[in-house]
Amino acid sequence: MSYVLTDVVPGDWRMTAHVRPLIRVLRPALTEEEFDRFVPEAHAQGLVFTAAHDVHGHCAAVATHRVLATSRGRILFVDDLVTRPDRRSAGIATALITHLTERARSSGCHRVELDSGTTNVTAHRFYHARRMTIAALHFTLPVADEV
Template sequence: MSAVSLTLTDVVPDDWRMSAHIRPLMRTLRPALTEADFDRFASEAHAQGLVFTAAHDSHGHCLAVATHRALATSRGRILFVDDLVTDPDRRSAGIATALLTHLTERARAAGCHRVELDSGTANLAAHRFYHARRMNISALHFTRDITGT
């Protein structure tokens, strides 16, 4: 698959492609997210500025999705990638690279100084992918679950 044949499209929550394409692919990354939870998340996060960018092939199949937003931070303006997922059957075909390149171009156009994302500590395949695209580990992301306390 040549990344050149991809069509990159922003999809909004009320677009039929959100439930038909984006939701199933996002659930491969976040399997605990029910369909109803995803729909609530998509609506609320979109209202907060989250953009859903889908990569479709020439047949209209959704091969990858990135969720992202431009943020003003004390470290400067950044494009933060919340999620980047490729169809598991289509990985290593240049699709995620094309999507990340597109996001980098969008970041520059939006006046951002960096593209940032978090990756789970156990996701070594993703870490190799990001390192190969000249991304550095620049911080640790700490969390505390407060639902049970």
């Protein structure tokens, strides 16, 4: 099956109908209201929401990404990459990675980078199979007061 890759912008009905449910599969703690507040702010910071739709208009996968200038060079950073559970292993995420790699090239980037949760072994196998390597560990330090 072929897929059409489309950038979805804030205000487009597909953001809430297609993108939000898929992002919430990846990030279940993110409420609908939090997602709706996050979208315009993140988009203003350069986040792009790319959705993969099948020939029937059903959204099968989403990638969120942005181009960043870093001290390591210009990169395309993938914030989120999620495929509907019933559509996994159909080549959709591979098509998205290929698309993002081409976008990175055309944007003058040196690399595509992403973070993946340490327990997401299935995703790690997928990334390794696409010649992605583990280049760093991502550390976090909460700064908000505990309630």
